[in-house]
Amino acid sequence: MTPGFPALSQATILPQPGFALTHGAADSYALSVDATVVPGVYLVEVLAQNAYASASPHVVAVTVRQPPQISAQPQPQTAVAGATATFTATANPALPTTGTLTAQWQRSGDGTSWTDVPGGTLLAGVATLPVTAVQMQSGALYRVVFTDGSSTTSDAVMLTVVTPAQLTSPASADFEVGVAGSFTVTASGIPVPALSAGALPGGLSFTPNGNGTATISGTPLAGTGGAHTVAIGADNQFGVPATQTLTLVINEKPAITSPDAATVAVGTVVVAQVTSSPGYAGAVALSVSGTLPAGVTFADNGDGTADFIGKPKSGSGGNYALTVTARNTAGASTQAFTLTVTEAPAITSADAATIAVGTPASVAVTSSPGHPGAVVLAQTGALPAGVTFTDNGDGTASLTGTPEPGTGGSYALTLGASNAIGSGTQAFTLTVTEKPAITSPPAATITVGTGAAVAVTSSPGHSGAVTLTVKGTLPAGVTFADNGDGTAGFTGTPKAGSGGDYAVTLTARNAAGSSTQTFTLTVQEGPGFGSDSSAAFTRGVAGSFTVRASSGHPHSVALSLSGALPAGLTFADVGDGTATISGSTTDAAGDYPVSLTATNGAGLTATQTLTIRLTAAEVATPPATVPTGSGSLEGVPANAAPGASLDLVAAGFAPDSPVVFVIYSTPTTLATVNAGADGIARATVTIPRGFSGKHSIVAIGTSPTGAKLILRTDIVIDSDGGTDGGTPAAAPTAPRAASRLPARAAPERASR
Structure with missing residues (x-):
């Protein structure tokens, strides 16, 4: 706008x-x-x-406008390569129509990109496209576009180009009996042809894989060896089905068909034939490997059979593991074959053995194994005591043990060996050698001065005469003699001084050897005394006397005393063949007889009369010069005047022994008294006139040990009279009591 x-x-x-x-x-x-x-x-x-x-x-x-309406869609086409495939589709004009309806065929290889195809026609709303089938275009898609002011596109449909079935695999295949194998049958053709096969040998199967191949597989059964023809077919419903004659060559090694074992006895003809299946292809050759029993051979008969021939020799019993082989051009097969040779066992060890009494023995018995079964070994006949027979369970046995004394000799035995087939025996001699043995006791006792006869006996042993000998020193007066009959003797009269134990060796010998006995011949001999028949003692002085005795034999000796000893003396047996008489006595001087007895281990005795001679102690003679004292006296003042009376006390002397009191410088005896039972001497003395100055008063006597005892105390004597010396005693036996005792000192030894 x-x-x-x-x-x-x-x-x-x-x-x-x-x-x-x-x-x-x-x-x-x-x-x-x-x-x-x-x-x-x-x-x-x-x-x-x-x-x-x-x-x-x-x-x-x-x-x-309503586009053209397709009332009949094109259909997929299948054609053999080279043939013409025709696609058709029907459509009504558009509403309102332009008055002109056109049709354009298109082709695509992927269903996305399309290319116009020339050659199509449109008649009365029917569009037609003829196509020459080319294998490379198999699988292409076709569609038609109707146009009448606006366009309508048909469904896309496929062109399939097919080829007739053909078998492409080889016409023969190899298999082997007992061995898994396979063979692939292949075929070409579009669509993929279906494959089929005729009857197959046992153990093989035919499996179509659905992809234009099939597999013949399996393990051919025994006996299927040979060339087998099988009809193979391939069909994909286009063209004439393909066929092929497939030759299956099944190779088969021959097999051993005879039993896998045979048995023959030693010394008999073996009867064992080997047979085989023929297999495929070629003649069958038979052979054997492994060790054959001595005397047996193997022969191939050349017709698929063979024989073991011959006679097994002695000692060849056993199981022979062999391998029998059957071979043809296809290969070989084997059979594990056992040839059993039966044989009774026999004793193979020596028929005699020698062992010795007292020596552990082991005699081996061996046998041939024979066959079959374990060998049992046995023994009959009396065995020596201490020896046994043992079957070891392995074809051997043992005679073991230690023959007891007295079993020497020859033993006739029978040894037997048996197995499941039979048995064998052997006469066996077991010789037991035995050295003679000393049978008499290993010790005897005889006595000096008495005639002796000690018998030596022996066992005879085995074998030979027994001789008896002795080695070692015999007591004087005794001899040894072999009587020549297995006995001997010690005879004679042992001489004085021969007492003792005589260790000798007795030997008994025969042909088997010798044995010994350690023999002790004990010669008893009575004891005797070797000490003096008198003993000296001093009154009041301790003394000792040793009694000595020879023991004779046995050496132990006991000493005893009978009779009365002086009071204070005692007798003691030391136990070593000596005794001691010791002590101190104040009995009257004189002779005191006693009796000594010596008894040894054999009960033999000896006696001796011993006289104890008791004498009084001698009165000491003062030395010329003042001696050294070993102690002091009591009753001596430091100073005194001549004429003074002193009560002297001296201790430590032998009881009832004489004690001399002396004043020095010039020795002058003041008094001689006997010590009391307590060893104390007492005397009242007077200092002689004419003494003055320094002096010593000395007591001289015998100590309880018998030594000289000197006690000394120094004194000064005044010329003017000095101090009072006291009152003289009426008698020396009644001295004045001392105020103290002098100290003891080691006494000087005095000679007896």
């Missing part, structure tokens, strides 16, 4: 059912018709106006 000025503000149409005017871009408007409007020519008034004025109505002739 022309807008005018001011600009067009509105455009409308007079109301008309089904028509609508809509504003578009700028000053354009679109007139649309909906589906309710029937085909025909319509006059539509359009009004336009702006702000200034309205334009005069404009009448537009509008044709509403």
Whole structure:
């Protein structure tokens, strides 16, 4: 529309059912018709106006046309390559029609891009397109566009170009009995042809794959070896179905058809034939591998059979695992074949053995295994004590054990070996050697000075005479003699001084060897005394005397005393063959006889009279010079005057022994008294006139041990009379009591 000025503000149409005017871009408007409007020519008034004025109505002739209507759509076409395929479609003219209806065929390879195809015709509304079938156009889409004022497009349909079925796989295939195999049958043709097959050999099957192939597969059964013809067909319903004669060549190795085992006894003719199936193709050759029993061979007869021939030799019993092979041009097959040779067992070990008494023995018994079954070994006859027979369960046995003493000798036995087939025996000698043995006791006792006869005996052993000998030192006066009859003896009279234990070795010997015995010959001998027959003791002095005794044999000796000892003396057995008489006595001097007895382990005794000589202690002689004292006296003042009387007390002396009191420098005896039972000597003395200055008063006597005892106390004598010396005693046996006892000191030893 022309807008005018001011600009067009509105455009409308007079109301008309089904028509609508809509504003578009700028000053354009679109007139649309909906589906309710029937085909025909319509006059539509359009009004336009702006702000200034309205334009005069404009009448537009509008044709509403229905496009051509397809009453028959084209159909897909299938044609053999080279033939003509024709597409057709039918359409009615448009309403209202223009009077001219056209048809244009089109082709597309993908359904999106279309190309016009020439050659089509249109007659009475029927459009026709002939197409020469070309294989490369198979699958192309075709459609037709009808035009009559407006256009209508038909459905797109496909052109399928087909080819007749043809079989393309080889005319023969190979299989092997017992071996899985397959063969593919192939065919060409469009559409894909269906495949078929005739009867197949056992074990094979035919499977169409639906893609123009089929599979013959499976494992041919035994006995199907040979050339088999099978009819193969291919048909896709176009052209003449294709056929082919397929030759199936089934190779078959021959098979062993005879049993897989045979049994023959040692020394007998074997009867065992091998047979086979022929297989395919070629003649059958038979052979065997593995070790045959000695004496047996294998022969191929050349006709598909073979034989084991011969006689199994002794010792060949057993199971022989063999492999029998049947071979033709197709290959070979095998059979595990067991040839069993039966044989009774036999003892194979030596028929004699020697063992020794007291020695562990093991004698092996062996056997040939024979066949079949385990070998049982047995023994009959008496066995030596200590020996047993044991079947080890493996074809061997053992004679084991330690023959007991006294079983020496030869033993005749029978050994047997048996299995499931039979048995065999062997005479067997078991020799038991035995050294002789000393059977008499291993010790004897004889006595010095007494005639002896000690017998030695032995067991005989096996074999040979027995000789008896001795090794070692015999007591003086005794000899050994072999009597030559398995006995011997010790004889003679043991001499004095031969007492003791004599360890000797006795030997008994025969041809089997020797045995020994450690023998102890004990010679008893009485004891004796080796000490003096008198013992000296001093009254009041401790003394000791040792009694000594030789024990003789056995060496242990007990000492005893009978009779009265002086009071204070005692007897003690030390236990080593000595005894002690010891102590101190104040009994009167004199001889005291007692009896000593020595007894040894054998009960033999000896006696001795022992005299105890008891003497009084001697009165000491003062030395010329003042001696050194080992202690001091009591009753000696520091100072005294001549003529003074002193009560002297000296302790530590032997009881009832003499004690001399002396004053020095020039030794002057003041008094001689006996010590009391308590060893204290007391005396009242007077200091002689004419003494003055430094002097010593000394007590000299015997101590309880027998040594000389000297006690000394120094004194100063005043020339003017000095101090009071006290009152003289009426008698030396009644001394004045001392105020203290002098200290004891180690006494000086005095000779006895």
